Every structure is written in structure tokens, then in C-alpha cells.
Amino acid sequence: MLAHDVARLLDEMGTLLELRGENPFRCRAYHTAADAVRGVGGDLHDLIASGKLDEVPGIGETIQAKVIQLVTTGRIDALEELRERMPPGLVALLRVPGLGPKKIKVLHETLAITSLADLRRAAESGAIAGLKGFGAKTQQKILDGLDFVESAGDRILQSTALRLVAPVVEAVRAAPGVERVEVCGSLRRRVETIGDLDVLFAAVDPAPVLDRFVALPEVAGVLAHGPTKASVRLAGGVQCDLRGVTPDQFPFALHYFTGSKAHNIVMRRRAIARDLRLNEYALEGPDGPVPCRSEAELFEALGLHFIPPELREDQGEFELAERGPIPPLIERGDLKGTFHCHTDWSDGGNTLLEMAEAARGRGLAYLGIADHSRSAGYANGLSIDRVRRQWDEIDALNEAFGRAFRLFKGIECDILPDGSLDYPDEVLEGFDYVVASVHSSFGQAREVMTDRIVRAARHPLVTMLGHPSGRLLLRRDAYAVDLDAVIDAAAEAGTMIEINANPHRLDLDAAHARRARDRGGLLVINPDAHSTGGLDDLEFGIGVARRAGLRPGHVLNSASLSDVTRRLRTCRGDD
DNA sequence: GCCGTTTTCGGCCCGACTGTTTTCAGTCG
Numbered sequence: 001m002l003a004h005d006v007a008r009l010l011d012e013m014g015t016l017l018e019l020r021g022e023n024p025f026r027c028r029a030y031h032t033a034a035d036a037v038r039g040v041g042g043d044l045h046d047l048i049a050s051g052k053l054d055e056v057p058g059i060g061e062t063i064q065a066k067v068i069q070l071v072t073t074g075r076i077d078a079l080e081e082l083r084e085r086m087p088p089g090l091v092a093l094l095r096v097p098g099l100g101p102k103k104i105k106v107l108h109e110t111l112a113i114t115s116l117a118d119l120r121r122a123a124e125s126g127a128i129a130g131l132k133g134f135g136a137k138t139q140q141k142i143l144d145g146l147d148f149v150e151s152a153g154d155r156i157l158q159s160t161a162l163r164l165v166a167p168v169v170e171a172v173r174a175a176p177g178v179e180r181v182e183v184c185g186s187l188r189r190r191v192e193t194i195g196d197l198d199v200l201f202a203a204v205d206p207a208p209v210l211d212r213f214v215a216l217p218e219v220a221g222v223l224a225h226g227p228t229k230a231s232v233r234l235a236g237g238v239q240c241d242l243r244g245v246t247p248d249q250f251p252f253a254l255h256y257f258t259g260s261k262a263h264n265i266v267m268r269r270r271a272i273a274r275d276l277r278l279n280e281y282a283l284e285g286p287d288g289p290v291p292c293r294s295e296a297e298l299f300e301a302l303g304l305h306f307i308p309p310e311l312r313e314d315q316g317e318f319e320l321a322e323r324g325p326i327p328p329l330i331e332r333g334d335l336k337g338t339f340h341c342h343t344d345w346s347d348g349g350n351t352l353l354e355m356a357e358a359a360r361g362r363g364l365a366y367l368g369i370a371d372h373s374r375s376a377g378y379a380n381g382l383s384i385d386r387v388r389r390q391w392d393e394i395d396a397l398n399e400a401f402g403r404a405f406r407l408f409k410g411i412e413c414d415i416l417p418d419g420s421l422d423y424p425d426e427v428l429e430g431f432d433y434v435v436a437s438v439h440s441s442f443g444q445a446r447e448v449m450t451d452r453i454v455r456a457a458r459h460p461l462v463t464m465l466g467h468p469s470g471r472l473l474l475r476r477d478a479y480a481v482d483l484d485a486v487i488d489a490a491a492e493a494g495t496m497i498e499i500n501a502n503p504h505r506l507d508l509d510a511a512h513a514r515r516a517r518d519r520g521g522l523l524v525i526n527p528d529a530h531s532t533g534g535l536d537d538l539e540f541g542i543g544v545a546r547r548a549g550l551r552p553g554h555v556l557n558s559a560s561l562s563d564v565t566r567r568l569r570t571c572r573g574d575d
Numbered sequence: 576g577c578c579g580t581t582t583t584c585g586g587c588c589c590g591a592c593t594g595t596t597t598t599c600a601g602t603c604g
Contacts, residue, residue, distance in 0.1 A: 025577085028577095063576070103601070103602085135596095198604085225592090229592070268588045273580085278589095279590070
């Protein structure tokens with residue numbers, strides 16, 4: 001059983017206990033255990049078999065027994081009991097902003113509310129306003145919250161978040177008295193999808209800035225508005241929180257609001273262990289505050305080297321930062337080129353020359369063209385004849401570029417349902433490299449799909465695997481596939497794996513990219529660009545790579561043109 | 576329910592904002 005699935009059930013267990021009004025620390029223990037299991041990742045059978053489960057911090061005797069029962073029998077008796085005693089619709093009420101376990105418990109016990117529909121009926125009839133601890137405002141807030149739950153999706157893409165937050169940051173920066181503005185939260189950590197937007201600013205007097213913020217034209221509704229903090233709903237439904245602190249407090253607040261929550265809890269515990277107290281405003285010791293002018297100084301005060309925001313998930317970054325300086329993670333400027341770009345030869349919007357010029361304009365020294373292969377009829381895939389004509393055009397362009405720039409001849413070759421490739425070997429041999437991707441028969445059984453991709457990974461003419469899980473963020477789950485097995489096979493065969501940087505994909509994800517790195521595999525950051533502007537998506541791939549802890553040496557396209565040329569030849573067995 | 580360089584019992588991150596209160600509980604991040 002996968003760690004992800006175990007974690008989900010442990011979370012459910014914690015939530016149901018909360019709704020029953022159990023000891024909050026007992027409830028939290030289940031959520032902590034769920035996070036711990038997520039951190040372990042992979043398949044839990046191995047961990048249990050090796051007896052290492054009880055070494056995982058946050059999993060004690062009781063929860064360990066439940067996890068073992070779950071993995072061996074497929075169920076947790078205690079969870080089944082809770083589910084039986086708890087109306088299934090109750091958990092959904094937690095999604096209504098302003099409703100937590102305590103209020104839901106009261107609503108359930110006094111008004112017999114067990115679903116969102118019950119809640120709406122009760123609020124509209126006015127029954128909620130009369131309850132002890134509730135009032136007319138709470139009732140209205142519940143109605144607004146129900147509208148929100150029913151209309152809005154949960155999360156947004158990073159690319160959407162950046163577009164939404166930009167005007168807010170600009171407006172805050174322009175406000176009188178503002179000295180610094182930073183985006184914090186999951187967006188600064190570059191999490192794949194974003195729940196809400198967190199913006200922090202420094203000003204001697206934050207209140208007037210917040211007054212301006214809630215009056216911005218982008219704001220559709222104000223959820224809370226105080227002298228140091230305001231929360232609004234932007235047009236489109238996304239929540240945006242703005243916090244103001246004084247310049248002295250800024251480094252502490254920047255760290256605190258960047259999170260993650262799990263990372264912050266460890267930081268606070270480290271402070272306590274040193275007889276210090278950390279909050280979002282200061283680090284306090286017995287002899288008064290410990291001044292820090294930057295996040296780096298805060299980490300230093302707690303015995304740590306600087307931890308980049310992308311690693312702050314309590315997933316091993318503390319051990320790293322205790323040992324010594326964390327080696328620089330890969331940056332956009334490290335990329336010398338990229339592979340997997342489309343042109344108007346298949347379903348791209350720009351010509352070969354336009355794509356090449358756009359790449360040069362972005363400081364790249366080479367660009368790999370990987371249009372669709374012949375089976376991809378929907379995408380105007382290239383027949384063998386058209387492949388050869390594209391090669392001729394690329395040769396002519398390369399001649400014109402001279403040493404200044406180089407186009408590589410690649411192909412995004414479909415992995416057919418049986419794991420074979422879309423061209424015969426004698427055609428594949430003519431490319432500089434081959435990206436192998438799945439574009440059909442997504443519904444295959446897990447074993448079949450895994451064997452299919454593993455077979456492609458082992459094909460001697462396949463250079464790299466494209467978007468290996470097939471997921472589309474917020475739209476389509478990954479197809480059923482054992483990615484760990486694919487990663488292991490690719491590493492063994494010397495086949496690289498793409499980090500597809502398209503913000504809709506981000507595939508591989510960071511956790512699997514880290515595994516690939518640990519298995520000795522090489523990764524490639526590819527934009528899957530279908531237009532010149534798509535080349536800018538490389539930055540999203542950099543985000544994934546940094547979250548995976550990748551350095552330039554782990555990524556093929558951080559290599560220079562001459563090195564890459566040599567490596568591609570080696571892959572093909574030409575040397 | 577978990578955990579231990581204060582501890583095997585008694586803690587568990589903590590501050591802002593809101594609404595319902597008349598001093599605070601609940602929610603949120």
C-alpha cells in the first residue's frame with residue numbers, strides 16, 4: 001500500500017476524532033503521523049518488513065499497530081467504527097470557512113445537521129443565529145461560506161497564482177511607508193499548486209497600507225481586516241492574506257509566513273531547546289531579543305545553515321543544514337539549453353527559426369526540437385518522410401547559426417500500448433535524441449502500464465522519458481503506474497527522466513525527482529513548449545528541481561553545448 | 576497519541592481576528 005493512501009486514512013481518522021470532540025493532542029497525533037508517513041513515501045510494505053516503521057518520529061506504538069493492520073488487511077477497525085458512528089457528510093462541513101470541529105459538533109448535536117444541504121437549510125431558516133455561541137453574523141458567514149464551497153475549486157496553478165499576486169505586490173510596494181514586500185507561503189516554497197496567496201510587507205505603520213489593500217479593485221470581498229493583517233477574496237475566489245510588520249520584525253515574519261507549518265514547528269522546538277522562544281516577530285532569549293537581520297541569521301541563531309524556501313518541508317532539510325552549508329540548488333541561470341519543444345511541424349505555434357531565436361534571446365546555447373511522432377494524429381505527428389524534411393531544415397539552420405547556437409534533432413516519440421516505439425530503429429537512429437512519452441491507452445492496468453514504460457526506458461535508442469506520470473494538475477490524475485519501478489529501470493539503463501516544466505504538468509514531481517537523483521539517474525528540465533512563450537515555463541521546472549534538492553550536476557541541460565553534444569552521442573552508443 | 580540533555584508524566588507552536596461575549600472561545604494560518 002502506498003504511503004500517500006495510508007496518510008490519507010490517518011488524516012481522516014484525526015479529523016473524525018476532532019469532530020467527536022476528542023483530546024486535540026490525540027487528534028493532532030494522527031495528522032502528525034500522516035505527515036510522517038507522507039515524508040517516508042513509497043510503498044509501506046518494505047518499511048514494515050524491515051521493522052523500520054517504529055523508527056519514524058511521530059509514529060508510536062498505537063498508530064504503528066493501526067498502520068500495520070491497514071497495510072496487511074486493508075482496513076483499520078478503529079476507523080471503520082468511527083465512520084459508522086459519524087454521519088459521512090459531517091467531514092464536508094469542515095470545508096466551510098469559519099466552521100471548525102467545535103462548531104460543527106454543536107450544529108450536529110443541537111440541529112441534527114449532517115450535510116452541507118442541512119447546513120444551508122438551517123442557516124436560511126434562521127435557526128443557527130439563535131444557538132449559544134452563534135449569532136446573526138456567524139449565520140451569514142456560513143451562508144457566504146457555502147456559496148464559496150459550492151462555487152470555487154480548491155487550488156490554483158502556480159502560474160495562475162503568480163498572475164494574481166503580481167498586481168497586489170505592485171500596489172503594496174507603491175504604498176507610502178512600505179520598505180519591503182515579499183510573497184510568502186506555498187508560492188515562495190514553489191509548491192505545485194497553491195491554496196491561497198500570502199504577501200508580507202515591512203512598514204513602520206502597517207495599518208494604512210492594509211486600508212489601501214482592502215480597497216484594491218482586485219478585491220471582491222473582505223474576510224478580515226485588522227491593524228496588522230487583512231484577508232480578502234480576490235475576484236475569481238482566491239484568498240489573499242496580507243500581513244504587515246515593522247522592518248525589525250521582517251526577517252522573522254518572512255520565515256514564519258513562508259512555512260511550511262511542519263518546518264516552523266521544528267524551528268520553534270529548536271528554539272525552545274536553546275532556551276529561546278521563536279514567533280513571527282522575534283527570537284527571544286532570557287536576556288532579551290536575539291536580533292536577526294535576515295533569515296540566514298535566524299537559521300544561524302538556531303545552529304543551522306541557510307535553508308532555501310523550497311526545502312522547508314521538514315523532509316530532511318534540518319539534518320542537511322546541521323551538517324554544513326547546503327550546496328547551491330540549481331537556478332534558471334544554470335540552464336544552457338533545453339529539450340522537448342514543439343514547432344508548427346506538429347502542434348506548436350511557431351516555426352523552427354522562431355523557436356531558435358526565442359531560445360537564444362533567453363540566453364540558451366542550444367534547443368532540442370521534439371515534435372510529435374507519427375501516431376499522434378491529433379497533434380499532426382510527423383510521418384517518416386516529414387521527419388527527414390525537418391532534419392534538412394534543421395541542418396540548414398544550424399549551418400546559418402555557426403557556433404553561436406545549435407538546434408538538436410529530437411522527437412517526442414509515442415510509447416505505443418505494448419511498450420514499443422512509434423518508428424523503426426533505423427529512423428530513431430537518425431535523431432540526436434529521443435523523448436519517449438505515453439499519449440494513448442491511459443486506462444491500462446498498473447502492471448501493464450509500468451511494463452510498457454519500463455520497456456521504453458530500456459530501449460537503447462531512448463534518451464529520456466517525457467512526462468512520466470501523465471498527470472495534468474487539477475484536471476487529470478496520473479495514470480496507474482509504479483513510478484518507483486520506472487525510475488529504477490531508467491537509472492539502471494542510463495535513460496534520463498524529464499521534469500516537464502509546463503505548469504499544468506510538473507511531471508516528474510519533486511519527490512520522485514529526488515528518488516531519481518538518489519538512484520543515480522540524470523534529470524532533464526524541459527518546458528514542453530508549444531510556442532516561444534512556453535520557454536519561460538522552464539522556471540517552473542527549476543522550482544520542482546529545487547524542491548527535489550537538485551544541483552546543476554543532476555540536470556543534463558545545465559551542461560554546456562559541447563558537453564551535451566558528447567553526452568547525447570554517448571547515450572546513442574556512437575562513441 | 577507521542578515523546579524525553581528539565582521529563583516515563585505532563586506537557587504538546589502561537590498570535591491575529593472575529594463574533595459573541597462582558598473576559599473569551601473558536602478558527603485560521
